Amino acid sequence: MRLHLYLRRLLPLLALLLGLLRPARATHIVGGELDLQYQNGSVYRLTLNLYFDAINGSTGAIDIDATAGIFEKGTNRRIQDVTLNAAGNSFVPYTNPVCAIGTLSTRKLVYSALLTLPEGTYNSPNGYYVAVERCCRNGVINNIVNPGNAGQTYYLEFPAVVRNGQAFRNSTPRIFPPLSDYACVGELFYFDFGGQDADGDSLVYDMVTPLNGHASTNQPRPAQASSAPYSEVSWTSGLSRTNQMPGTPTLGIDSRSGRLTVRPSTLGLYVFGVRCSEYRRGTKIGETRRDFQLLVVACQANQTPQMVVRAPGTGTQPYRPGRDTLHLRPGQDRCLRLRFTDPDPTSQLRVELRAVNFPQAMVPAPTLTQGTVHAPGMPDTLTSTVCFPECFNSHGRVFLLDVIVADNGCSLPRRDTVRVAFTAEGPPNQPPSVALVSPPTQFPITARVGDLIELDVEGVDIDLDAVSLELNGRGFTPASVGAQLVAVSAVPGRTVARLRWRVDCRAITRGLHEFEVVAAASPCLDRQTSPVALIPIQVQYANTPPVLTSNFISTPIPPDTIVIKRRLGDTFTATLSGNDADRDNLTMTATPSGFSLAAAGMSFSANGTAGSASGSFQWVPSCEAAKLEPMTVTFSLTDNTCVPAPRQQVARFEVERPEAPEFIPANIITPNNDQRNDYFALPTLPPDFCEQRFASVIIFSRWGNKVYQSPDRNFRWDGRGVAEGVYYYLVEYTDGRRFKGTVTVMP
Incomplete structure (x- = not known):
């Protein structure tokens, strides 16, 4: 062609x-x-x-x-x-x-x-x-x-x-x-x-x-x-x-x-x-x-196809581009009628609708998009219809639509374009409304932590459109505080939902929470909303600190660290109690610093309920405990509330050592059996304690010769068999301590 x-x-x-x-x-x-x-x-x-x-x-x-x-x-x-x-x-x-x-x-x-x-x-x-x-x-x-x-x-x-x-x-x-x-x-x-x-x-x-x-x-x-x-x-x-x-x-x-x-x-x-x-x-x-x-x-001559657009309800009157503006109204004919032809024989024509100033997705499909004219058995003119649905709405704007017919000419098709200017109105519709089903007698609603707030909200649309209810918050999101709308019932034109909020600690910082409920309907995919229904809820919060007492030394417990000393084997017991005026659940604990209670011979048990708690502590001092010193235990009473005000007492436990006499060693002996200074002994050595024990005593001559040795802390050296003179002693303990000195042997 x-x-x-x-x-x-x-x-x-x-x-x-x-x-x-x-x-x-x-x-x-x-x-x-x-x-x-x-x-x-x-x-x-x-x-x-x-x-x-x-x-x-x-x-x-x-x-x-x-x-x-x-x-x-x-x-x-x-x-x-x-x-x-x-x-x-x-x-x-x-x-x-x-x-x-x-x-x-x-x-x-x-x-x-x-x-x-x-x-x-x-x-x-x-x-x-x-x-x-x-x-x-x-x-x-x-x-x-x-x-x-x-x-x-x-x-x-x-x-x-x-x-x-x-x-x-x-x-x-x-x-x-x-x-x-x-x-x-x-x-x-x-x-x-x-x-x-x-x-x-x-x-x-x-x-x-x-x-x-x-x-x-x-x-x-x-x-x-x-x-x-x-x-x-x-x-x-x-x-x-x-x-x-x-x-x-x-x-x-x-x-x-x-x-x-x-x-x-x-x-x-x-x-x-x-x-x-x-x-x-x-x-x-x-x-x-x-x-x-x-x-x-050089190409075969190709004639341009021709397009005629007839407006709705105008019979045979063609649309005049640049002069006419069509107005598509609800309940009336909303269809454009297209007639297109081409003088060339066996011409294949294609119709395209192209939105100029509105989304292409809104353009309806024509009843006929392509066809052949001037061929055996084919018509001279093709017709197509473009109908805009009732819901199509330009919202007062003039939309421009290019109606294009193109042939199959080579090397490129020829086109005829008719630009249609039109407005379109959707069906009449009223926006929905929203209200509380049973509004409270006083606003704002007061609530405390732990309270459950439930309010039913109703959305109504007189056009019987489907209604949805949406929950928002002024300055916050309802989900961030645990509030939500729960569906109750829905029928055409009416929806009921329940604002459900179990107030928890997330709500105490803001205090006043203003919830907004909006009813929305989307007739013809055109979203409409109601005015806002405001639900103000004031969250009240106060906390009285709990009171911790014990029989450590006095009640109430002083703020400073107390020191508790006990001898090996002496059992120490103490009881603690806690009370809370707000009747919050109480938790009592004993926390050692850098050691375990069991390793130190300590044990603690506690129980707590709403408003009260009690604890029992026991310690049996041992050498293992002495190795762990210093031993600090923090006793805590914590109220289970949004902003806890815990109370504590810190105790330092020490294993009491035996008293040591003043170390005054003898420095002369006269082994002559006169019952006076007949032997050398060290009765004022530090007493044994756990691993800190007497190990041995060794006595040397002035030339370094060992003349006496004993593992007994109650040793007695009578100096027999040695010459008169000065001798040196060395006492060793298992913990590495040493004591040195001299003793003179005289006849």
Whole structure:
């Protein structure tokens, strides 16, 4: 339907011409772009997308890898070269596969590699650029000089990976998929070249002259890319960056959307360049370029389809765009009637509804979305109906709806659009109301910790819509204090729920709790709420500290630490009691500091109830207890309430040692049996205590000879058998203590 006989004759000739050129030049480049995406840490992925002429390009020109050079902007200093390995080979699809022609087919060759950009290297405020150079472009390109010897420099700019001492992460924008379509001479051609940015940066598009660079037929694939500047392709006479191909209008791109448009006036193959610059907070941080080609052919004449929209209730009167505003009211006809046709034979038409200033999800589906006209057995005109449901409501705004009919013309469909302005009213409805079923006689309601508050709340809707009740708090969330609404009953137009709150310690800080209950209904999914029902509850809290008493020394127990001493084997017992005026549950404990009660010969038992507690303590001193000294035990009485006021008594327990007489050793003996100083003894030595016991006594002569030894603390040395003179004694205890002295033996 769309291709003229002229096109059928021209395309084989064009294919023959391209085929004759291919062996000599091996031209194959359609275009392409670079892409740099952040991965993690300092790792990025660099990708080259090279678009390859699948009809005229030699398969021998498909490289297994590509070499990218990274340079510092401003200085053009080479930082590193990166080998990009082949990672993909696929065809670029047509927008409408039915429009495919045998002389136009494009492959997308992908080359990619991971690389590391360390902060210590890539920190120049000038930023950096990446380049890949390759030759050659299609030899039959019509808008540049000597195209078969023209190469392409794939070019990308990116910022430093650190800024102001902080990591600066950025991924370059990705331009939307390239086109495999062709343009028809004299017809408007459009295509979306817009992109997306992973970082949410602002994107701006403009037309640029493609870069030629240093590659040529003599050196189609340089070993490494050279640094900038790169030469540009040379436009043929009358063409330039702003006029890259003959057309009215010439080829251009929307700076914000990236939409390409052109109405070409001359047959041929045209190369063009697009730049996508990215901005963050108003500052340019990078750019990527794409070169591509557009083939302009002669197409069979295609007429624009026609759309007529008839308003509800107007019979045959068509809607007049720009003049009429429709008003859709409840209980009345709310349907638009569409009639669309196409003068061309066997034309396939498709209807699309596109919301302009309201959510697309609100647009109802038409009864017929596509069909064929002017074919055997097919009608000349198709009809469809768009009915807005009763619940559709524009809330007083004027909504705009584009009703579009498009044919299946090649290379792109023709469209007719009718923009419908309308308002829509939903069915009348009253908001719900809310009230307490049995309101208390006095507000605020007073409560104490432990009280259970239960109040029934009723939501009513006179339109019999389903009602829900919602509980909120002023300055707090009900769940944070344990309050909730519990469903009681629900029928159309009426719902009852119960505010249930067991007051606990979470409520004492705020004191006054103002609960808000709202009734909500959603007729036609349009949420309506009632005024707030306020339920104020004042939580009262006070605590009297408990009283702890015992028979340690006195009552009440003094605040200071008391000291309790007992001899080995003497049993110490004590009783403790606690009382609480608020009748809070009481807990009594005995906590040793750094030892266990059992190891020290201690035991404690206690019980507590509401308002009272009692405890019993016992200690049997032992040598094991003496090893654990100092022994401190904290006796505590704690009231189980929101803000406890515990009471304590600290006791230090000590094992009482035997009294030691003053150590006065004898220093002379006269072993002459006169019953006076006849022997040497040490009766005033410190007494034995647990592991601190007398071990031995040794007596030496002045020359160090041992003359006497005994393990008995009650020893008696009579000096017999030794010469008159001075002797030395050494007394040792099991705990390492020593006592030394002299004793003189006289006749």
